Amino acid sequence: MRISRRCALLFSVLVLLAAFAAPATAEPVIPPGFQPASTSWTGPDTGYVLGYSPCAKAWCPTLLGTTDAGRHWRRLGAPPVALPDNHNHVALRFFGDRVAYVSDGVRVRTTRDGGATWQPIVLAGAQEPYYLSKIAETGGRVYAVLTTYGEGRGTTRLYSATAGSPVLAAAPGFAVTGGLTYGDLAVGGGLQVALGADYGTEQYWTSRDGARFTPAEPPCPDGEVASLAAVRERQVVALCSGSPGSPQPGSTERRLRHAPQLGARFSEDGTAPFAGINQGFAAASPTSATVAAVGGGVGFLHHTADAGHTWTTTELPERGFALTDLDFPGRRTGVVVDGQPGADGGSAVYRSTDGGKSWLELRFG
Numbered sequence: 001m002r003i004s005r006r007c008a009l010l011f012s013v014l015v016l017l018a019a020f021a022a023p024a025t026a027e028p029v030i031p032p033g034f035q036p037a038s039t040s041w042t043g044p045d046t047g048y049v050l051g052y053s054p055c056a057k058a059w060c061p062t063l064l065g066t067t068d069a070g071r072h073w074r075r076l077g078a079p080p081v082a083l084p085d086n087h088n089h090v091a092l093r094f095f096g097d098r099v100a101y102v103s104d105g106v107r108v109r110t111t112r113d114g115g116a117t118w119q120p121i122v123l124a125g126a127q128e129p130y131y132l133s134k135i136a137e138t139g140g141r142v143y144a145v146l147t148t149y150g151e152g153r154g155t156t157r158l159y160s161a162t163a164g165s166p167v168l169a170a171a172p173g174f175a176v177t178g179g180l181t182y183g184d185l186a187v188g189g190g191l192q193v194a195l196g197a198d199y200g201t202e203q204y205w206t207s208r209d210g211a212r213f214t215p216a217e218p219p220c221p222d223g224e225v226a227s228l229a230a231v232r233e234r235q236v237v238a239l240c241s242g243s244p245g246s247p248q249p250g251s252t253e254r255r256l257r258h259a260p261q262l263g264a265r266f267s268e269d270g271t272a273p274f275a276g277i278n279q280g281f282a283a284a285s286p287t288s289a290t291v292a293a294v295g296g297g298v299g300f301l302h303h304t305a306d307a308g309h310t311w312t313t314t315e316l317p318e319r320g321f322a323l324t325d326l327d328f329p330g331r332r333t334g335v336v337v338d339g340q341p342g343a344d345g346g347s348a349v350y351r352s353t354d355g356g357k358s359w360l361e362l363r364f365g
Contacts (some may be wrong), residue, residue, distance in 0.1 A: 029075050030365040031055075031062055035341035036349045037083070038092035040100070044330030045069045048076070049349060049364075050092040050102065052083045052341040059083040059341060063092075063115055069333075070351065070362045077115035081107065083341055088131075089324050095137045099163075105131045108144075112164060123159060124169040137163055138187040139210020144168055145183040145193075156181035156195050176203065182225060189231025190262045199223050199243055206263045216263045224255075229283035234261055237283040239291060244277045250295030252278055256308035258286065270308025276300040280326035284334060290356035292323035292336055299323045299338055303356040314359050319345035331355065335362075 031053040041047035046067050052059035061078040079102040081090060088105040098114045101121070106128065108121035123132070126146060135144040144159040158174035161167060176183070178197030186192045191210050196202035196218075204218040204226070219226040220240035227239040235258065242253040254272035259265060276293025283289040291302040297320035304311045316323070319339035326336045332355045339347035350359040 027075075028365075029064070029073050031060075034062060034364055035339075035347045036337055036364075037090045037341050037347065038102075039325050039335050039337055039349050040092045040094040041327065041329035041333075041335055042094055042096060044333035046097070047329070047335065048092060048094050048100070049073075050078070050090065051347075051364075064364070070349075070364075073364065077111070077117070079109045079111070079115075079118045081109060087322075087340065087343075089322065089340070091135075091325070093135060099137060101135045101137070101142075103132050103135055105133070108132060108135065108168075119166060122167045124167050126159075133183070134185050136185060136187045138191055139207075141210050142168065143171075143185055143187075143191070143193070143210075145185055145195075147181055147183070149181075152179055154178065154181040154197075156183040156197070158183070158185070158193055158195070174205070184226060184228045186228035186230050189234065192228045192231075192236070192262070194218065194226040194228055196225055199225065202226055208262065214263055217265055219257050219259070219266045220255075227278065227281035229281060229289065231262055232283055232285050235259065235286040236262055236264070236266070237286060237289050238266060239272070239278075239281040239289070241278055247274065250277065251275055252293065254278075254291060256289060256304065258307060270304065270311075272304070272308065273300070273302045273311050273313055275302070275313065279323040280336070282326045282328050282334070284328035284331055284355045288328075288331075288355045290326060290328075290334065292326040294320060294323055296320070301326075301336065301356065301359060305355060305357065312357060314357075316350070316359075319343070319347070321345060328356070334359075 033053040036051040039049045049064045063076040063078040064073045090104045094100040101110045109118045130148040132146045147156040155177045158171045159168040160171045176195045176197045181197045183195040191207040193205045202218040205213040207213045219238035224240040229237045240255045251274040256269045257266040258269045276295035280292035287307040293300045299316035301314040324337045328334045334352035334356045349362040351362045352359045
């Protein structure tokens with residue numbers, strides 16, 4: 001009887017110690033001062049957010065994941081990517097629940113185990129200064145668009161490798177050179193690649209399997225730049241834009257164009273609002289598309305639900321610094337990041353559940 005009482009007393013003491021110790025040692029899922037830098041969603045409810053929070057006179061990365069549309073978050077292993085001091089966008093891209101890439105425009109890291117470990121990716125032959133604008137994995141291969149520049153000349157190339165390779169190399173035959181060069185790629189329902197220079201004639205390729213490419217007529221006429229969206233219901237939507245600052249400062253001329261299938265001829269669907277300089281473009285369906293733009297300290301989300309015939313605009317005036325990662329992981333679900341960590345106005349993730357017509361800030365914690 002005496003032994004039982006001693007055991008019970010010891011057990012009670014241990015329980016009390018654990019109860020008092022747990023709050024002091026448990027790390028919060030959302031760190032204090034957390035500000036999102038990039039978001040990537042693999043479905044309407046499953047998404048990931050890479051953000052930064054102040055720590056030891058610097059900004060430390062945190063990677064969060066959700067499977068219930070942001071109502072609850074879990075902490076994942078964050079990539080060792082510092083917040084750039086040149087305002088480069090740190091872009092996160094998940095492909096499934098284990099494969100992801102993170103790039104600050106110069107350095108690239110990847111995980112194939114859901115963030116448990118991160119490995120560097122080498123861009124073979126790339127000489128700084130350069131900027132990696134997009135990276136994606138599809139059909140067992142990874143693709144990236146990289147632009148080198150300097151002394152008034154630049155080159156934009158498509159880089160590629162088998163999935164899981166630690167080295168990306170320039171793909172032969174996919175390059176443009178000029179005073180100003182640019183490019184875009186889109187995955188989903190096939191692969192599209194567009195490369196152009198000096199607002200001249202663009203080159204455009206499509207692939208259904210990510211291995212064999214077919215040259216096709218570009219989405220846009222000469223003098224315009226193509227922004228590509230994933231194939232939706234076997235149909236293709238692209239945004240064609242003129243040079244930034246035209247017809248007036250802080251604006252861009254834009255037109256929506258549509259093709260009935262991958263590789264087919266594009267036809268003009270409608271003129272989009274001019275306000276803002278392009279920051280992103282995405283389509284939720286063949287008829288529903290959204291343009292992200294910034295101008296005059298205001299973020300604009302221009303949306304059409306009828307293939308460009310009519311448009312509505314949501315203004316996000318609080319930050320007006322950058323709109324990034326615009327995407328529609330579901331027909332009615334969209335996401336976008338407003339601002340950047342460390343900027344005067346901070347940053348936030350906005351989410352739409354009506355195809356891009358309206359947007360609400362996604363809360364953390």
